[in-house]
Amino acid sequence: MPSQLIAQCSKLLSDKKLTIAFAESATAGRLSAEFALIPDCGQILKGGIVCYDACIKQDILGVPEDLVKKYTPESAEVTAEMARLLQNLIKADIYIAVTGLTMPGGSETREKPVGTMFIHALINGNPVPVREVFSGSPEEIVMQTVDRSAKLVIDELSLVFNPI
Numbered sequence: 547m548p549s550q551l552i553a554q555c556s557k558l559l560s561d562k563k564l565t566i567a568f569a570e571s572a573t574a575g576r577l578s579a580e581f582a583l584i585p586d587c588g589q590i591l592k593g594g595i596v597c598y599d600a601c602i603k604q605d606i607l608g609v610p611e612d613l614v615k616k617y618t619p620e621s622a623e624v625t626a627e628m629a630r631l632l633q634n635l636i637k638a639d640i641y642i643a644v645t646g647l648t649m650p651g652g653s654e655t656r657e658k659p660v661g662t663m664f665i666h667a668l669i670n671g672n673p674v675p676v677r678e679v680f681s682g683s684p685e686e687i688v689m690q691t692v693d694r695s696a697k698l699v700i701d702e703l704s705l706v707f708n709p710i
Contacts, residue, residue: 555696556584567638568594572646618653625664648684
């Protein structure tokens with residue numbers, strides 16, 4: 547069952563007649579799957595690309611190899627490029643890209659420990675980058691990232707449609 551944040555985000559998207567698409571690395575399709583469990587999800591969910599391996603980021607999305615090598619596959623820079631390039635593959639109103647480290651074995655460092663997740667949204671053409679460090683099991687980190695992505699959309703749409 548999707549979280550309250552996914553349900554709230556989906557309703558907001560539906561009410562505003564907006565669509566969403568995902569480029570997912572560390573979440574491996576979980577964002578798309580959670581949104582797909584909401585009634586009438588066909589009105590908002592356009593689709594997603596799972597690009598867990600760096601070569602998929604490069605070969606399918608078109609992320610430059612030198613960007614991946616310079617910043618690592620799990621980085622704010624690569625995540626931003628994934629969101630930008632997703633626009634070439636799927637037509638939607640909102641794009642969300644996610645990379646990160648749910649378990650040891652990636653590009654973790656002291657500055658970028660396991661649990662570091664990068665989310666990059668394009669909303670109304672505006673980039674919204676988020677870097678969070680979550681704790682818990684890989685599943686818990688993924689689900690926290692899914693909820694944080696939904697909250698990002700809720701917060702940003704509230705600013706766009708209800709400016710202060």
